[in-house]
Amino acid sequence: MLEAVADALIARVDDLWVVAERETALGEVRLRGEIARSAGQFRLFAQVIRDGGHVGAIIDHADPSLTPPRPDVRRMKRPLPGVVAVFAASNFPFAFSVAGGDTASALAAGCSVVVKAHPGHPQTSELVAEVVRSALPSPDLLGLVHGMQAGVELVRHPAVVAVGFTGSVAGGKAIQALIDGRETPIPFFGELGSVNPVVVLPSARAEEVAGGFAGSLTLGVGQFCTNPGLLFVPEDAGLLERLAAAVRETTGGPMLAERIRDGYLGGLERLSELRVLAEGKAGDGAWGVTPTVFVTDIGEFADKLPRVAEECFGPASIVVTYREVAELLAVLEQLEGSLTATVHGTVPEEAAPVAEVLGRKAGRLIWNGWPTGVAVCWAMHHGGPWPASTSAAHTSVGATAIDRWLAPTAYQDWPAELLPPELQDGNPLGVPQRVDGRFRT
Amino acid sequence: MLEAVADALIARVDDLWVVAERETALGEVRLRGEIARSAGQFRLFAQVIRDGGHVGAIIDHADPSLTPPRPDVRRMKRPLPGVVAVFAASNFPFAFSVAGGDTASALAAGCSVVVKAHPGHPQTSELVAEVVRSALPSPDLLGLVHGMQAGVELVRHPAVVAVGFTGSVAGGKAIQALIDGRETPIPFFGELGSVNPVVVLPSARAEEVAGGFAGSLTLGVGQFCTNPGLLFVPEDAGLLERLAAAVRETTGGPMLAERIRDGYLGGLERLSELRVLAEGKAGDGAWGVTPTVFVTDIGEFADKLPRVAEECFGPASIVVTYREVAELLAVLEQLEGSLTATVHGTVPEEAAPVAEVLGRKAGRLIWNGWPTGVAVCWAMHHGGPWPASTSAAHTSVGATAIDRWLAPTAYQDWPAELLPPELQDGNPLGVPQRVDGRFRT
Incomplete structure (x- = not known):
């Protein structure tokens, strides 16, 4: 069927x-x-x-x-x-x-x-x-x-x-x-809702970050629940300039509906207390919008939590600069749950403390990639702590x-004739069974 | 540990x-x-x-x-x-x-x-x-x-x-x-709460039912969440007499606390619109109570739903007589969720329609046994539809x-050094893993 x-x-x-x-x-x-x-x-x-x-x-x-x-x-x-x-x-x-x-x-x-x-x-x-x-x-x-x-x-x-x-x-x-x-x-x-934080570590290949970020941010006019809404980067004027340049290369597009466009514009208004790093080109169509990326440092960001970390559905994001991984950790700890969290780096040991915090904040952890795109496979987890998911x-x-x-039923001393095939000793359907404490497949 | x-x-x-x-x-x-x-x-x-x-x-x-x-x-x-x-x-x-x-x-x-x-x-x-x-x-x-x-x-x-x-x-x-x-x-x-219905089918070995019921009902002064609060039996004067005799042989005991004793007495009061089939001997101790079994036919029981099918915590139960399995099914369909449901019979095919209904009403189905006693094992399920369980x-x-x-985390392109051992390719802990769609143990 x-x-x-x-x-x-x-x-x-x-x-x-x-x-x-x-x-x-x-x-x-x-x-x-x-x-x-x-x-x-x-x-x-x-x-x-x-x-x-x-x-x-x-x-x-x-x-x-x-x-x-x-x-x-x-x-x-x-x-x-x-x-x-x-x-x-x-x-x-x-x-x-x-x-x-x-x-x-x-x-x-x-x-x-x-x-x-x-x-x-x-x-x-x-x-x-x-x-x-x-x-x-x-x-x-x-x-x-x-x-x-x-x-x-x-x-x-x-x-x-x-x-x-x-x-x-x-x-x-x-x-x-x-x-x-x-x-x-x-x-x-x-x-x-989900803001999907992305952390760029000092060891990251900075030259790969800007283009990937701009692409993920503007894919589908930013209308993905996995859109990268926060990008934490080391304080580095060169990287900020690369990010700005990549964002300026993007083009917005029409959003799905008037109400969604209005929601996006309201989100930009809410974030307008931050400085704009760069905008893309305006999107055409009935409900066209412009990709917009804000920038702040981690101190200002922390002061303005939680309101600046609320999801703004559409192609908007905040670049947050940090000096020390230690100050970054304290701020990540304050974020609400997300569907995803991403780390860019080349030195796994450097990522370990960040991964520990993010592992409590998101349902999926991504290494050197971007959160948009959710593979349909056995191992996918598309959920996370509230408010990413209610469960x-x-x-x-x-x-x-x-x-x-699904919910379980237990059958006690139940006649073989009435047992579902999955629970019969002969295992006629060949399903994975745990029998007397041991898995059999 | x-x-x-x-x-x-x-x-x-x-x-x-x-x-x-x-x-x-x-x-x-x-x-x-x-x-x-x-x-x-x-x-x-x-x-x-x-x-x-x-x-x-x-x-x-x-x-x-x-x-x-x-x-x-x-x-x-x-x-x-x-x-x-x-x-x-x-x-x-x-x-x-x-x-x-x-x-x-x-x-x-x-x-x-x-x-x-x-x-x-x-x-x-x-x-x-x-x-x-x-x-x-x-x-x-x-x-x-x-x-x-x-x-x-x-x-x-x-x-x-x-x-x-x-x-x-x-x-x-x-x-x-x-x-x-x-x-x-x-x-x-x-x-x-849970009322744990027990259905005695026409094919059941009636001589085994009365003693088992009285024992399960009064175990621990009836203070089990799996206590059999409803017993559906074929209309059979002999079986009712056997049940009454077995209940009269039981002895109550002190309940756990005054509040619990008062709750039990309140429950008996609520059920007093039904006829008493039999009582056991009064229990001694500070908060002693008397096992009490009511009797009604399925028509009266259905008329008085849902109030007569609420849990009465303690050694009380209602025996409900039925003439046809068909009328029984319609009433079972109206019961709330329970932790358990029990069927007594000797002909599995006779039990099939009853089991189908009870399988939607209870978390554990028991054949020719009694619901009290919850085995601690891999396959046990002690839960059920609301109000037996909130989940x-x-x-x-x-x-x-x-x-x-527990809640899942997915790791995407995650460095091997940062993966939990359970997810490493070498499977150092030897846990059951599903790899590329197939179980490996």
Whole structure:
């Protein structure tokens, strides 16, 4: 089923990107790539459930020699019994929307899904839902609703067993408040705000930093949750000049929607107490914006925390100069949680204390790279401490994203005829099992 | 360290049970057994962290042939960065208190712990803390506070990263409200109320049911979260008479505290709209109570839902007679979540539809047994849908209880020198790793 969905998305790529382009202005290359990514997510989850490791099968045979005697106990994770509500994001009309990772992982878990469409791409949402449904054994496995009131009713609905969300901190808090008002609480997996600090160590190859930074900052008009919003660099006039030059080479573009453009302009206003290091060229289109990079030193930055470290969604960033790694550590310690944190350097030992702090602040640590671009693979973790995520233990990208929609059941002295195949002694599905304390694959 | 704690508890068992007996009246046999259980939990978690499977190590090597090229990504779970707050339960002064499973699993995860002592056994709590600390490399790894205000401050404290709790639904809601008021939300793992339905199918060996039920109901004066509060039986005058006779043979005992005794008497009052099937003999001691079993038919029971299906903590239960399995299914469907659900029968196919419903209502399914007694093993799941637990995906007993205090970090293109050993290619600790999509152990 999941592979049929992937095939259906790819078969309709020529229609899909055109509709999405009209609603998002993200461009053909990006949109085609994103459809391929969405299809790839469905294929990954097909692999995941064929493998079967996601159920965490554990078998402890009875041991009458113990005091007290131990019964036969077997445990595996099963789908949450109901409907997963998914709130689509604005910035990925495919990969974090109707056919996004939340939907793919929830269907893979064995749940049905109702998506609250993002108002930024309603027609794309309808077309994607139609394409996905055409590949499902029952169209009832995927519902689609539009509008804020429908979203409210969805979260309140007694059949809904969990909520996935990608969006703002304010949006996430609003959904949490709705969940708090439910008679039966349900888990909430929200991916909210993230500033994604990047630390350039004194040992870094400075000549590689400026171009990479400017590219990551302005990719997709900066509309990524992994956009590098803070760049900590050694005090070095040459490096600042290189960064400024690279930013001046960039060009902005149209943002996804008027509201998002207004949010970006508001963010620039908020940051205007800092000095502008450089701007890129203005973007055209209805909601065009200009990449803007501010600069400050670490003392001023620390004085203006936390407000200067709030996410400004779009192609804006702050370059923060530091003199000593020690003063840097104290400031990093004050940052809120992020999806990512990046270190540039050539001497791992120099990075160790920085990595220790950043490891408590972000869900993904990157070495000599850039945070934009989230590989869809087994090991990806796209989450982090609040406010990056409402649940630091979970990811919304990668194979383990399926874990959000599962909960375990233990079977005690249960008849073999009624045991799920994953827990049978013969292991007919060949899933990874831990048997009497030892892994068998 | 964990094994040293286990040894220290066993070495002091003669002192520990005496202090606990003074505060709980649970008796020498039970208390010695419970200390052994607590020590066993520390030993199990020592095995768990030696094994290393709990970190869920995943390695995806770089793949430049993909579009876009995939970086090297590695992921493992690490301890939540801070202090775990543990609220001790009244009914297990060792196994769910200062040296209980929450403390053992949190220390095993790598967190420090502050326990809010239960007011029912403050001296036991102090002595246990002293014994545990004597085996820890630093006494600061385990804190102990007393009193409701200290508990409130604990939940609000910024260094606290998660809360474990075993207690009432009201207590759990109060803690959740405190967490909702925090600036940074944290996960809450509460084990709250549970009625633990038991279904006796027409094919069950009726002669084995009555004695087992009466024993499970009155074990520990019914003060177990897994106490069988509902028994569904086929309409059969003979079986009812056998149940009544078995209950009449039981003897109550002193409950743990005046407040708990008063709660039990309030529960009996609430259930007094039902007919009493049988009572046991009155228990002596300061807060002695009488085992009491009510009886009703499934129609009356359904009419009086949900109030008759609320947990009554203590040796009380309701026997519900049914005529057809079909009418039983409709009523089971209306029950709230429980820690356990039990089926008695001899024909697995007869049990299948009942098991399907109960599998959505409880965290542990038991065949031809009784819910009291929770084996400490790899496969145990002691949790369930709300209100049995605040997080149906997690357990408070068994090896996977450690998962509550962990969150993943992904390392992208990270230098080998800075990678945790669990994620190194050489796998120096020999932990189970998933490498490029395949499990290796």
